[in-house]
Amino acid sequence: MTADAQAWSRLLVLHARVEQELSKALHRKHGLGLSEYRALGKLTESPKSGMRMQDLAEAIGLNQSSVSRMVGRLEDAGLTFRDICEDDRRGVYSVITIEGHKRYADAEPTYLDVLATALAKAESDPDLASAVAALRSA
Secondary structure (H helix, E strand, O other): OOHHHHHHHHHHHHHHHHHHHHHHHHHHHHOOOHHHHHHHHHHHHOOOOEEEHHHHHHHHOOOHHHHHHHHHHHHHOOOEEEEEOOOOOOOEEEEEOHHHHHHHHHHHHHHHHHHHHHHHHHHOOOOOHHHHHHHHHO
């Protein structure tokens, strides 16, 4: 295996371990999936508290179909609602609600704590220490 392939493999293992820990904690403590948490974060950061669905999909790394289903779950939970784009009636926005802002704010400390813990745990693994170091120095 080449050095690039080994580095990539370590990064994938690190990613999988951290994502698993984040996903479990967010679901258990806040009833959110990891993609839902990230979507709420992007909507929170947005100047108008909303984004076109296609832009949201790109921002969190999901395809359009997956984002539509995820936004449906967020709407059912009262965390977002859909709105029509004023400039282009074909465009649909996902807009975060007050409850969505609150759920995101409640979940953020959990996300940050679990992320720090998962990275520290991975850093103690000799196979992953260099991947964590590279991530933290970037």
